[in-house]
Amino acid sequence: MKKTITAIISVLTIALLLCSCGSGGYASDNAPKESYDEYALYDTPTTEMSENENDYNSGAGNTAESGLSDFAPANQKLVYTTNLLIETKEFDTSYDAIMQALSDAAGYIEFKEIRGGYSGYNDYYSSRSAYMTLKIPSNNYESFLAKGEDFGNITRQNDSCDNITAQYVDTESRLAVLVAQRDQLLELMDRATSMEDIITIQTSLTQVVYEIESATAQIRTYDNMVDYCTVTISLDEVVSTSTSKTLTFGDRLASSLGDSFRVALEFLQGLVIALIYVLPYAIVGTGLFFLIRALVRKKRAKRLAEMQKAQDNGFSTPFAQTNEADAKTKKK
Structure with missing residues (x-):
């Protein structure tokens, strides 16, 4: 046994x-x-x-x-992944649209990072951007991607499928x-x-x-x-969205003028902010300059007065003696 x-x-x-x-x-x-x-x-x-x-x-x-029958072979275990690169002029609106579509699809956020915005430290606003990884149930994967137009201007989309x-x-x-x-x-x-x-x-x-x-x-x-497809989204806030249509000369001219005015306005805004920053130092520096100049003038005036008083009393100052010696040399 x-x-x-x-x-x-x-x-x-x-x-x-x-x-x-x-x-x-x-x-x-x-x-x-x-x-x-x-x-x-x-x-x-x-x-x-x-x-x-x-x-x-x-x-x-x-x-x-599970909603992928149009392009998924039967009896296969397939893992779907989509990468979206989106630009938008209305960042908050696009972000809310993505979150609403995620909620409708019963998905969840695996990772999210938002950068940019208004900075109170230096009173500066930078364009915002968001990067997020979303998990979408496979039966709602296609319906979620169908709402992509509500997210903003999609400049790039990559789809992949891994057969496990x-x-x-x-x-x-x-x-x-x-x-x-x-x-x-x-x-x-x-x-x-x-x-x-x-x-x-x-x-x-x-x-x-x-x-x-x-x-x-x-x-x-x-x-x-x-059961859960992966969708990664990179959302960027822009001043103007790119377009795939052919631009005419007028469109290009209007776009160039608009960009020029925008750059000039940003430059003036930056210049005003810089002046405000240096204004206290400029006031203090200007005050010190006039104070020093007044002291120097006062001291010079006092010295001239003393020299004039000495000449009136018949005393020769080194400066006066030098002038007299020069005069005698010229006469000889």
């Missing part, structure tokens, strides 16, 4: 190692997920996996019935094998008589249960990737 149990456990261990070789990394995910049947330790029959396989083969829950059917089927198959191994180990556990056999079986059973939980988590991740 002991040799039989040991041989069976060895075979199951080898099979478990082969299954583990096919396992990949498991991406973390905090998004809303559809309920997925847990493979519990004692209450999950082996036939449950076959029911899931029948659901998959019949096309239940795949993209073909092979990975999904491989994980399901590996999970079925693991569940079968677990059931066999449970049967051996019931028939084991020695403590050594029980410990050996329990060790193998613990490893199998861990692999089952990992495979189940991976399937959940795949289901979420298929």
Whole structure:
């Protein structure tokens, strides 16, 4: 009996190692997920996996019935991603339109960042921009993109599709094998008589249960990737939106004049702001300049008065003596 149990456990261990070789990394995910049947330790029959396989083969829950039937092959696990580059003159209106469309589609925000706007520190306004990653249910993916015109002027749109059917089927198959191994180990556990056999079986059973939980988590991740499409949006605030039509000479002239006036107005605004900034320093500097000049003039006037007084009293100043010596030299 002991040799039989040991041989069976060895075979199951080898099979478990082969299954583990096919396992990949498991991406973390905090998004809303559809309920997925847990493979519990004692209450999950082996036939449950076959029911899931029948659901998959019949096309239940795949993209073909989720609003993407026009371009999704049947019975495929497809992951859709769209990148939108949008420019708008009404940033708040476009942002509200995106949020409303997201709410109507029952999606959620995975990431969002907004930059720019009015800065009270230096009294300066810069154009705003927003970058966001949205998760849209696959059955509302097309209706969400159909509202793109309400978001602003779409200058670029990239759509991609990743087929993960092979990975999904491989994980399901590996999970079925693991569940079968677990059931066999449970049967051996019931028939084991020695403590050594029980410990050996329990060790193998613990490893199998861990692999089952990992495979189940991976399937959940795949289901979420298929059920929720990814839409990344880059929204930029601009003064004038670009156009694809051919511009006439008048249009180009009007656009150039408008840009010139806009640049001149921005320059004047910046100049006024700069003058306001330096105004206190200019007032202080001007006051110091006139104060120093007044002191210098006062000191010079005082010196001239002293020289004049000395000349009136008959005293010669060094300056006067120098002038007299020059006069005598000229006479000679």
